[in-house]
Amino acid sequence: xxxxxxxxxxxxxxxxxxxxxxxxxxxxxxxxxxxxxxxxxxxxxxxxxxxxxxxxxxxxxxxxxxxxxxxxxxxxxxxxxxxxxxxxxxxxxxxxxxxxxxxxxxxxxxxxxxxxxxxxxxxxxxxxxxxxxxxxxxxxxxxxxxxxxxxxxxxxxxxxxxxxxxxxxxxxxxxxxxxxxxxxxxxxxxxxxxxxxxxxxxxxxxxxxxxxxxxxxxxxxxxxxxxxxxxxxxxxxxxxxxxxxxxxxxxxxxxxxxxxxxxxxxxxxxxxxxxxxxxxxxxxxxxx
Amino acid sequence: xxxxxxxxxxxxxxxxxxxxxxxxxxxxxxxxxxxxxxxxxxxxxxxxxxxxxxxxxxxxxxxxxxxxxxxxxxxxxxxxxxxxxxxxxxxxxxxxxxxxxxxxxxxxxxxxxxxxxxxxxxxxxxxxxxxxxxxxxxxxxxxxxxxxxxxxxxxxxxxxxxxxxxxxxxxxxxxxxxxxxxxxxxxxxxxxxxxxxxxxxxxxxxxxxxxxxxxxxxxxxxxxxxxxxxxxxxxxxxxxxxxxxxxxxxxxxxxxxxxxxxxxxxxxxxxxxxxxxxxxxxxxxxxxxxxxxxxxxxxxxxxxxxxxxxxxxxxxxxxxxxxxxxxxxxxxxxxxxxxxxx
Amino acid sequence: xxxxxxxxxxxxxxxxxxxxxxxxxxxxxxxxxxxxxxxxxxxxxxxxxxxxxxxxxxxxxxxxxxxxxxxxxxxxxxxxxxxxxxxxxxxxxxxxxxxxxxxxxxxxxxxxxxxxxxxxxxxxxxxxxxxxxxxxxxxxxxxxxxxxxxxxxxxxxxxxxxxxxxxxxxxxxxxxxxxxxxxxxxxxxxxxxxxxxxxxxxxxxxxxxxxxxxxxxxxxxxxxxxxxxxxxxxxxxxxxxxxxxxxxxxxxxxxxxxxxxxxxxxxxxxxxxxxxxxxxxxxxxxxxxxxxxxxxxxxxxxxxxxxxxxxxxxxxxx
Numbered sequence: 001x002x003x004x005x006x007x008x009x010x011x012x013x014x015x016x017x018x019x020x021x022x023x024x025x026x027x028x029x030x031x032x033x034x035x036x037x038x039x040x041x042x043x044x045x046x047x048x049x050x051x052x053x054x055x056x057x058x059x060x061x062x063x064x065x066x067x068x069x070x071x072x073x074x075x076x077x078x079x080x081x082x083x084x085x086x087x088x089x090x091x092x093x094x095x096x097x098x099x100x101x102x103x104x105x106x107x108x109x110x111x112x113x114x115x116x117x118x119x120x121x122x123x124x125x126x127x128x129x130x131x132x133x134x135x136x137x138x139x140x141x142x143x144x145x146x147x148x149x150x151x152x153x154x155x156x157x158x159x160x161x162x163x164x165x166x167x168x169x170x171x172x173x174x175x176x177x178x179x180x181x182x183x184x185x186x187x188x189x190x191x192x193x194x195x196x197x198x199x200x201x202x203x204x205x206x207x208x209x210x211x212x213x214x215x216x217x218x219x220x221x222x223x224x225x226x227x228x229x230x231x232x233x234x235x236x237x238x239x240x241x242x243x244x245x246x247x248x249x250x251x252x253x254x255x256x257x258x259x260x261x262x263x264x265x266x267x268x269x270x271x272x273x274x275x276x277x278x279x280x281x282x283x284x285x286x287x288x
Numbered sequence: 289x290x291x292x293x294x295x296x297x298x299x300x301x302x303x304x305x306x307x308x309x310x311x312x313x314x315x316x317x318x319x320x321x322x323x324x325x326x327x328x329x330x331x332x333x334x335x336x337x338x339x340x341x342x343x344x345x346x347x348x349x350x351x352x353x354x355x356x357x358x359x360x361x362x363x364x365x366x367x368x369x370x371x372x373x374x375x376x377x378x379x380x381x382x383x384x385x386x387x388x389x390x391x392x393x394x395x396x397x398x399x400x401x402x403x404x405x406x407x408x409x410x411x412x413x414x415x416x417x418x419x420x421x422x423x424x425x426x427x428x429x430x431x432x433x434x435x436x437x438x439x440x441x442x443x444x445x446x447x448x449x450x451x452x453x454x455x456x457x458x459x460x461x462x463x464x465x466x467x468x469x470x471x472x473x474x475x476x477x478x479x480x481x482x483x484x485x486x487x488x489x490x491x492x493x494x495x496x497x498x499x500x501x502x503x504x505x506x507x508x509x510x511x512x513x514x515x516x517x518x519x520x521x522x523x524x525x526x527x528x529x530x531x532x533x534x535x536x537x538x539x540x541x542x543x544x545x546x547x548x549x550x551x552x553x554x555x556x557x558x559x560x561x562x563x564x565x566x567x568x569x570x571x572x573x574x575x576x577x578x579x580x581x582x583x584x585x586x587x588x589x590x591x592x593x594x595x596x597x598x599x600x601x602x603x604x605x606x607x608x609x610x611x612x613x614x615x616x617x618x619x620x621x622x623x624x625x626x627x628x629x630x
Numbered sequence: 631x632x633x634x635x636x637x638x639x640x641x642x643x644x645x646x647x648x649x650x651x652x653x654x655x656x657x658x659x660x661x662x663x664x665x666x667x668x669x670x671x672x673x674x675x676x677x678x679x680x681x682x683x684x685x686x687x688x689x690x691x692x693x694x695x696x697x698x699x700x701x702x703x704x705x706x707x708x709x710x711x712x713x714x715x716x717x718x719x720x721x722x723x724x725x726x727x728x729x730x731x732x733x734x735x736x737x738x739x740x741x742x743x744x745x746x747x748x749x750x751x752x753x754x755x756x757x758x759x760x761x762x763x764x765x766x767x768x769x770x771x772x773x774x775x776x777x778x779x780x781x782x783x784x785x786x787x788x789x790x791x792x793x794x795x796x797x798x799x800x801x802x803x804x805x806x807x808x809x810x811x812x813x814x815x816x817x818x819x820x821x822x823x824x825x826x827x828x829x830x831x832x833x834x835x836x837x838x839x840x841x842x843x844x845x846x847x848x849x850x851x852x853x854x855x856x857x858x859x860x861x862x863x864x865x866x867x868x869x870x871x872x873x874x875x876x877x878x879x880x881x882x883x884x885x886x887x888x889x890x891x892x893x894x895x896x897x898x899x900x901x902x903x904x905x906x907x908x909x910x911x912x913x914x915x916x917x918x919x920x921x922x923x924x925x926x927x928x929x930x931x932x933x934x935x936x937x938x939x940x941x942x943x944x945x946x947x948x
Contacts, residue, residue, distance in 0.1 A: 019428070023435075125309040128614060129607060130565040132572065137317050137603045140591045143328075217441060221573055224443050225588055240443050244577070247447060248455055248462070259444030266439035274435050423690075529731035536685055536726075537746045537795060538719035550736055 020278030027209075027271025034265050038083035047074035049081040049234035057246070060253050067253040069242065073232075079257055081234040086265065089150045089229070090215050094208070096154035098161055105165025106192055106200075109173065120166070127159035131214070132221050139227035149228045153218050157211050164207045165200060172199045202280050209273030213266045220262045236262045295622050303615045310607040315365055318600045319358065329378065329594045345378060346597065374601035379593055385601030389583060394477025395465055396582035399506065399574060400567045401478075402499050406507025408560070411514020416545055418515065419522035430515060437512025442570055446505040446577035453501060460501055463579035467494045502578045506570050510563060517559050521552035561617025565610055633700075634802050634835045635684070636660040640697035642676075642683045649907035653679035653692070655859035658933065661803060661835045661852075666826065668838045668846030668867075670882070671856035674903050677839045680856070681807045684837075685722055686714050702802060720750045723796030727808040729788035733780040739791045740766070740776035743798060750799050765794045769824060786817035790824070797828055803835040810845070822849055843882045847871060855879050858904050858914040861933055865940040875942040877919045913945070921946060 037044065047053060052072030053064070060067045066075035104123075108116040126134070138152040173196070181191055222228035223237030231238065236258040243254030326342055343349045347364060350356055356364075368375065374385040418430035454462035461467075465479065472483040472491040480499070483492035525531065525548045534544050572584030579585065583602065590598040642654035653676040661667045671677040682688045684699055686706065698705050701721060706714065718724075726732040734742060740762055747758040766776060769790040780788055789809060796804050806825065810818035826849050829836050838850060846853050847867050854864040855878060863876040874880045881899040888894060901918035904910060913919070913926040925945050933943040 121305055122309055125306045126313065128306065128565065129310055129610060130569040132569040133603065133606055134313075136572075136587070136591070137314065137599070140599055141317055141596075213439065217439070220441055221443075224573070225576060227591070240441075240447070244443075244447065247450055250451075250455060252451055255444065255447050259441055259447070262441045263439050263444065266441070267436055270435055270439055529726060529728060530734050532682075532687055532689070533724070533726050533732035533792075534734065535687055536718055536724040537749070538715045538717070539745070539749055540715055543745070543749070547734055547737070551734070 018278070020275045020282075023271045023275030023278065025275075027268045027273075027275060030264060030268030031272065034083050034261070034268065035087065037080055038087050041077075041080045041084060044080050045074065045077040047077040049073055049078040050232040057251055057254075059251075066257045067251075069239070069254055070246070071232075075239075075253060075257060078234040078239060079236070079261055082236045082239070082258065082261070083265075085146065085229060085233055085235045086216060086219055086237075086262075089146060089153070089219050090212060092147070092150035093153040093157070093215060093219075094212060096150065097157040097211075098208075100154075101158040101161030102165045102200075102204075104158075105162040105167075106169050106196065108162070109166040109169025110188070110192055110196070116166075119162070123159040123162045126155075127163065131156040132218055135218055135222055136225065136227060139222055144227060144230045146229050146233065149219060149222055152222065152227075153215055156218065157215060160207065160211050164203060168200050168203050169196055172196050202276075206273050206276045206280065209269050209276065213269035213273065216262065216266045216269065292622060296619055299618055299622075300615060303611050307608060307611045310611065311366065311369065311604055312362075314600060314603050314607060315362060317603075318596065319361065329596070342378075345376075369604060374604060375597040377590075377598045378595045379598075385598045386605070388586070388598065389602055389605050392581065392583045392586040395580060396568075396571050396575065396584060398478045398480060399499070399502055399580055399582055400571050402503035403506030403510065403570065403574070404560075404563070404567060406503050407510035407514060407563075410507060410511035412518050412549070412556075414511070414515045415518020416522055416549055418519045419526060419548075420541070420545060422523065422526075431519070434512045434516040434519070437509055437515070440509050442505060442509050442573040443577045445508060446502065446574060449501045449505055450578070461498050462501065465495070465498050465581055466491065467498075470494045502574050502580055505577070506567075506574045510566060510570055513559065513563070514556065517556055518549075518552065521555050522548055525551045558621055561614070561621065564613045564617070568606065568610070632663045633660050634663050634665075634702060635837075636698070636700040637684070638698040638700070640680070640683060640699065641695040642679050642688055642692060643695050644692040646691055646907075651692075651906045652676075652859050652909060653906060654683055657697075657856075657859075657861050659854050659861060659864055661837060663802075663835060664829070664833050665852060666829060666836050666838065666850040668840060668850035668853045669856055670840060670843050670846055670853060672841055672903050674858075674906065675856045676859040676906070677856050678807055681724070681805045681837070681839050684805060685718055685724060687718075716750070719746055719795075719801070720799045721802050723799070723801040723804040725789070725792045725796050725804065725806040725809045728812045729785060729792050730780060730812075732792060733788060735780055738777050738779055739783065739788075743791070743795050746795050747798055761798070762794075765798050766791075769794045769797075769828075770820075785813050786821060789813065789817075789821050793821070793824060793828070797832065797834070800832065801834070803837065804829075805837045805839065807839045808841070809838070811840070811842075818845075825849075844886050855882070858909065859906060860914060860930070860943060861941070862915065862943045863941065864933070865937075869937070869940050873940075875936065875940070875947060876915075876944050877921045877946075878915050881918075913943075 047064075050073065053068060053074055054072055056068055056070055056072040058064055058068040060075075064074050064076060066079060068074055069078070104119060108119050135152045135156050138155055139149065142148045142152065178191065181195070182188075219228060220237035220240070223235045224241045226241060228237055229235045231242075239258040240255050240262075243251065243258070246254055326339060326346070326348075330338055330342060340349070344351065347361055348355060372386060374389070376382045376384055377388060414430050414433065418427045421427050450462040453460040470491050472479055472488045472495075473486050475482045475485055479495040480492065483489070483495055522545075528551075531544060531548060534547065571582060572587070574580065575582045575584035576588060583605075587599065587602050590602070637660065638658050640654055640657045641652070644651040644653060655676070657680060659667070669677050669680065679688060679692065682692075683694055686694065686709075688694065694707060697707070699707055701717070706717060709717070733739065737745075740759070743762040743765065744755065744758045747753065747761055748755065751758075753761070763773065763776060766773070771787060771790050771794065775783060775787065780791075783791070792809075804825075809825070810821050813821065822845060825836060825838075828834060838846065840846060843853075843855075847870075850867055852864070852866050853870055854861050855870075855876065856862070857878050863870065863874070863879045870879060871883070874883055878899070881897075884897040885899065887896065899918055904914055904917070910916060910927075911930075912928045913922070913930050916922050916926045919926065923945060931943050931945050931948065933941050934948065935941050936947050
């Protein structure tokens with residue numbers, strides 16, 4: 001009991017108070033949990049997500065915690081390995097989007113001029129267009145698969161990171177004395193990397209978390225629509241699609257668990273993003 | 289302060305480059321990205337005449353068999369769209385794509401409107417209530433709802449509703465737009481409206497029953513943003529002096545909240561317009577879940593059939609519609625905004 | 631004299647994260663029928679909170695902690711929100727400082743009055759409209775203004791609207807919280823005259839909350855001087871003018887400029903009012919008092935009756 005009290009007090013000193021912090025902690029825990037599940041998948045289940053165990057369409061039991069699907073695959077292992085799939089796609093696509101969007105936004109915000117004008121209007125146009133439809137169009141052309149899905153999704157979020165980087169660069173430029181730095185002889189590249197980039201980080205983390213949440217939904221949507229990863233890769237969105245036709249017959253476990261995990265992971269990242277937003281951009285306390 | 293007319297003109301003009309860029313991107317996606325559409329459609333072992341024929345259809349080669357350069361393909365594409373020619377379907381009688389789109393669009397509109405109404409109702413009521421009970425646990429719960437609602441994956445929520453109301457309780461239909469054979473006379477294409485106009489009550493009821501689950505699904509997922517917005521705007525207004533003055537006159541809570549809501553409405557109004565893009569996205573997922581015969585199902589079906597011209601035409605259609613709606617919303621907002629009014 | 635409103639040992643505190651703000655700390659006073667009471671204090675003295683407390687409209691994190699507020703024999707502290715809503719507007723009327731922000735910007739001014747009438751009385755909209763129009767006339771608002779929006783009226787006109795709303799249901803008492811601070815001096819005089827006339831015509835009681843002692847001396851019957859949450863002196867205006875007791879009151883009187891003198895130094899009381907979260911142990915006026923004693927540092931004096939109906943909170947008189 002006393003040890004618990006001690007840790008509580010320690011935690012209170014390190015962790016800031018308030019609803020924002022609570023959200024971040026909960027969100028972070030969820031995300032870490034799922035990453036943990038993904039990494040340690042082989043230890044969590046002995047079944048393979050792509051090999052039949054013999055009995056199909058079995059309801060949840062002690063042997064198969066989440067039942068089996070039409071092809072006899074153990075659903076629990078599909079959930080657990082599915083975590084890998086979605087995390088891989090999400091990480092891949094986010095890396096691609098970031099590598100394109102962030103530098104372009106930085107350069108655009110830093111140099112301004114006609115390049116900025118052109119880039120801005122292109123990015124704004126894409127941004128205004130519904131992401132899922134864009135991803136659908138790309139996926140329809142380049143075909144399904146893990147890498148292809150990541151590419152299709154990546155295109156959707158490039159403008160998001162571009163706009164964030166550009167906007168932040170603009171406002172940071174106002175604050176730093178760029179002229180003075182140049183006078184001392186600092187090179188553009190140094191200024192951008194050493195001074196502007198670090199200041200982007202706070203807003204970056206918020207935009208990142210919220211975009212990842214959105215990415216997860218986009219990936220699940222693509223797979224649900226049949227344009228994402230191919231069978232038999234374990235994927236939560238794909239399982240939703242596969243389980244749909246068995247709904248009228250009452251095979252609830254085929255879709256309940258995959259959907260639940262999609263939502264859970266999305267909520268995890270949403271909480272992190274929203275929580276960070278509350279911490280970094282506190283709203284004025286408005287008392288009615 | 290720019291005059292209203294100048295604003296309308298500039299804003300309308302700005303739509304044009306946006307549309308051009310979007311259409312170019314669609315073209316780029318369809319023509320430049322890797323993935324040979326021809327093989328995808330007819331397979332590797334198709335006879336050469338069939339391939340030639342297909343290539344002509346896709347606009348890749350002219351009637352003499354010579355390949356058309358990319359930039360000319362691009363110009364053809366644009367001039368076609370301006371003329372209203374969104375291409376012809378590659379399957380089933382080669383109907384013009386635009387006709388097929390317009391046949392399926394009303395179903396999507398009906399679903400979108402109902403979904404929007406549901407999301408607005410949920411959002412406004414929960415937002416007002418949340419602001420009224422500021423800092424209570426109810427307020428916190430509603431705030432969390434505001435964050436979570438968009439994360440509720442539409443297919444999953446839809447399927448849960450289907451399982452519960454359709455399979456378990458058997459009181460609501462889970463698929464389709466109306467019971468077979470009950471379609472009302474087509475006037476607007478919106479079944480609810482058409483059945484009211486023609487006083488076809490059985491049709492109205494059937495249509496309504498089919499709309500309930502999909503609209504609620506779509507509405508719940510999109511309501512979160514309205515909840516947060518309403519709550520924020522209400523809190524702002526409720527802290528203003530005239531609210532305390534109104535309370536001092538003994539006005540009951542209902543009236544005070546109503547007055548506050550009217551004052552809070554403008555930011556909510558702006559958001560409504562921005563939601564259109566999300567509505568369409570949500571509609572596609574909802575349609576696929578509920579087998580709703582709208583443009584979302586149509587698009588997915590054609591993708592399955594490798595009907596690339598239709599897919600291209602549909603995406604182009606989306607791009608244009610969204611740009612136009614966004615324009616209209618901006619103009620309406622500029623009209624309502626008090627800065628321009630006073 | 632019949633007591634309309636009796637406040638006994640009222641305590642209204644704000645519980646904030648930085649501490650407890652004792653805005654109204656043990657306030658006792660009363661208002662009789664037909665009486666015009668002025669409550670004078672600097673900003674931060676708690677006078678506005680006192681006004682809001684009477685209506686039980688203190689915004690959170692403020693709360694009435696203790697005390698009684700007896701209106702016509704009923705202790706309204708014990709009433710619930712629904713019962714209070716019946717009293718607000720009908721038995722107690724309130725006029726706020728800034729009429730621009732106190733009126734609903736999206737509602738016509740006539741409408742706001744009609745709404746108030748309909749909420750409290752079972753009359754038709756038509757009757758309410760007639761009544762509203764005659765009220766507007768009584769307070770001096772031209773008929774054409776009935777359907778105007780608040781921003782279309784001048785400051786003085788808006789305040790008249792507020793007054794019309796406040797008296798519309800024949801309340802027993804009206805609380806006017808700095809009604810003229812946002813107005814220029816001439817309009818100020820008109821509004822105050824209007825209030826006094828209405829008071830005499832309808833036999834109302836009025837509590838005027840203000841920082842300006844001079845207007846209280848001109849028109850009120852009684853005055854209560856408030857400092858840092860306490861009432862420090864409470865009597866009628868003649869006694870306070872001729873025989874002010876509390877050093878703060880004396881300082882206030884001295885700082886009123888005299889138009890009759892050609893040249894005068896501006897007198898003011900040096901120092902600042904105390905922070906209501908960290909109140910000193912003893913008398914709250916101690917740091918600024920020229921007549922202070924050792925005793926004053928340790929204990930806060932009680933409010934005692936020195937003369938007939940002349941109360942003061944000061945060790946000089948114990």
